[in-house]
Amino acid sequence: MSSQPIRALDPKYYTDSAFFEKERQTLLASTWQYASHVSQIPNSGDYFRLEIAGESLFCVRGKKGEIRTFYNVCQHRGHEIVTHESGNTRMLVCPYHSWSYDLGGRLRNGPNLDAVEGLDKGSICLPQVRTDEFCGFIFVNLDPDAKSMDEVFPGVREELREFVPHIDELAPLEYVAIEEDCNWKVSVENYSECYHCSANHHTFVDGIIKPETYRISHVGYTLQHTTECQNLDRMSYPVDPESNPRATQYKSWFLWPGFSFQVYPGNVLNTYHWRPMAVDKVMVYRGWYTIGGEESDVIRGLAEQDRDTTVAEDVRLVESVQRGLKSRGYQGGPLVVDPTGGVMSEHSIVALNNWVREAIDA
Ligand code: FES
Ligand SMILES: [Fe+2]
Numbered sequence: 001m002s003s004q005p006i007r008a009l010d011p012k013y014y015t016d017s018a019f020f021e022k023e024r025q026t027l028l029a030s031t032w033q034y035a036s037h038v039s040q041i042p043n044s045g046d047y048f049r050l051e052i053a054g055e056s057l058f059c060v061r062g063k064k065g066e067i068r069t070f071y072n073v074c075q076h077r078g079h080e081i082v083t084h085e086s087g088n089t090r091m092l093v094c095p096y097h098s099w100s101y102d103l104g105g106r107l108r109n110g111p112n113l114d115a116v117e118g119l120d121k122g123s124i125c126l127p128q129v130r131t132d133e134f135c136g137f138i139f140v141n142l143d144p145d146a147k148s149m150d151e152v153f154p155g156v157r158e159e160l161r162e163f164v165p166h167i168d169e170l171a172p173l174e175y176v177a178i179e180e181d182c183n184w185k186v187s188v189e190n191y192s193e194c195y196h197c198s199a200n201h202h203t204f205v206d207g208i209i210k211p212e213t214y215r216i217s218h219v220g221y222t223l224q225h226t227t228e229c230q231n232l233d234r235m236s237y238p239v240d241p242e243s244n245p246r247a248t249q250y251k252s253w254f255l256w257p258g259f260s261f262q263v264y265p266g267n268v269l270n271t272y273h274w275r276p277m278a279v280d281k282v283m284v285y286r287g288w289y290t291i292g293g294e295e296s297d298v299i300r301g302l303a304e305q306d307r308d309t310t311v312a313e314d315v316r317l318v319e320s321v322q323r324g325l326k327s328r329g330y331q332g333g334p335l336v337v338d339p340t341g342g343v344m345s346e347h348s349i350v351a352l353n354n355w356v357r358e359a360i361d362a
Contacts, residue, residue, distance in 0.1 A: 005334035009353050011325040014183035019360075020279035027257060027359035028053040030143040032152065034259040034273045035059055035069065038136045039171035039293065040086070045103060048086035053142060057129055058082040060092070062103040069129040069140045070105050081126070092126070101126055135160055135167045137271075139259075149255075154220045156253045156261075163246045163263040170269060171293030174303055178284045180315055182322035184258065184276035185356065187284060190318050191272060192216070192223050192254060192348045195336060200317060203309040207236030208264065209250050214343035218351045221256035229265035237302050239266040256355055268299060270306075280322055286311060 013019055033052045036059065040048055047060035049072060056072040058081070072080050079096035091108065092101040099110035105126035113119060130141040132149045135157060139149060150157065161167055180187050190196070194214050197205050205211050207230055214227040227250045229239060241248050244267050252262040258274040271287040288303040290296050324330055338345035 006337055006350055007334055008332040008349070009185075009356065010332050011330055013356065014186055014322065014325045015279060017279045020183075020276070022360060023276070024053045026362060027356065028276065029055075030141070030146055030359065030362075031257050032132070032139040032141050032146070032149055032255065032259075035131075035138040035140050037172055037287075038067070038133060038138060041067065043088065045088045045090055046086075047082060047089065049082050049084070050140075052140060055142060056080060057140065059131065059138060059140070060103055067131055067133060067138060068103075068105065069131040070126040071129065073126075074099060075107065075124050075126065076110070135164075136170060137259075137261075152221045153253070153255050156222060156255070159251075160253065160261055160263075163249075163251055164267055164269045165244070166291055167269065169291045170289040171291075173288050173290045173293050173296065173299055175285060175287045176303075176307065178286060178307075178311060178315065180282050180284055180318055181280060182282060182318040183280055183325075184274050184282040185352070186318045186321050186325070187282050187314075188254075188257065188274055189349050189352055190314055190321070191260065192352055193346050194225070194343045195346055196317065197343065200313050201310050203236060203305065206230065207234060211343050215341060216345075216348045217341075218348065221355065223254040223256075223348050223351060225252040225254075226250070235265065236305060237266070237298055243267070256352075257359075264302065266298075268302065270303070284311075 035050050036048060041059065041061045044061050044063050044065065047058050049056065049058045051057070057069055058072050059067060059069045061067055072082050074081050074094040074096065076094065076097060076099050079094050081092050081094050083095060097111065100108050102108050105128060107121050107124035113121060130144060130146060132139050134149055198211060209227040210230050214225065216223060216225050229235060229248045229250055232239060232241065239247060247267055248265055250263065250265055252260055254260040260272040262270050262272065264270060269289045273285040275283045277283055286307070288299055290299055335346045335349055336344065337347050337350060341347060
């Protein structure tokens with residue numbers, strides 16, 4: 001019996017708003033989502049607001065430096081507590097009737113509360129959301145029973161430190177938002193295969209990586225891309241091969257479902273973050289990091305080159321795919337899965353599609 005090729009997901013997974021709503025309730029509410037970098041809240045009382053899976057949340061740094069995330073909802077009558085995008089405060093005070101909570105989320109006081117018989121102030125707390133700091137990057141998960149990041153993304157923390165020994169000292173040099181008119185999965189799938197690279201990304205293929213060494217593997221819920229850097233005389237920016245044992249390698253760790261660490265040759269850390277906005281809209285954030293966020297001509301130039309080439313090229317591809325997915329003339333085609341792997345294979349798409357089905361059907 002001959003086996004059949006594995007097919008791409010049904011187009012409705014990318015175009016149906018009811019399906020997107022289901023994803024928000026299931027997939028996006030049970031996976032680790034990127035919130036921000038620790039450098040955004042260096043001091044006790046610093047906070048910022050964020051929205052995950054349609055829920056308003058905020059992260060705040062406590063008195064002892066610990067980072068907590070709370071649902072942004074007062075336990076009195078439901079007003080939002082934090083109304084600014086970011087700031088610093090000693091107490092979290094609800095604007096509606098001035099109930100105040102400490103940085104640990106415990107109710108401290110409120111007007112006339114002592115008049116309420118039987119009210120146990122100590123039992124009232126803002127509900128917390130699971131939070132993990134991953135090498136300086138803050139992630140949250142709405143599912144209290146979710147497995148830890150180290151279980152879901154085994155070994156990544158350690159390996160990342162090997163590639164970027166100075167990771168704890170980094171801060172963003174730039175963090176740029178790119179709006180894409182497509183479903184978030186179209187963008188993530190495009191990111192996760194390099195079958196399209198040679199036809200579309202000339203700068204990346206000729207001036208950064210060596211395509212014949214490109215490999216994609218999956219470990220836990222990560223997709224890891226590895227390749228050697230291009231011959232040094234062809235590199236589009238200077239790399240000192242002696243500076244670090246990993247200096248001539250490229251590696252990325254995509255953390256399902258919406259974040260990726262990338263280390264460009266020269267141990268340059270940069271990130272991708274996808275935030276699904278609607279069934280056909282995703283915000284992609286591209287971050288580039290230096291020690292303390294200090295200016296660097298080389299990294300600034302590399303970030304600009306990346307935006308003008310790889311990122312711009314990908315925006316055109318994913319938006320065209322989204323239009324195609326809405327066509328009556330498309331049903332979901334066969335994927336090119338090469339049993340030997342390599343750059344011309346889409347086995348990583350199979351993994352992504354399985355993770356989607358698994359989360360939705362759970
Ligand atoms: S709703 Fe917050 S104090 Fe009343
Ligand atoms: Fe691409």
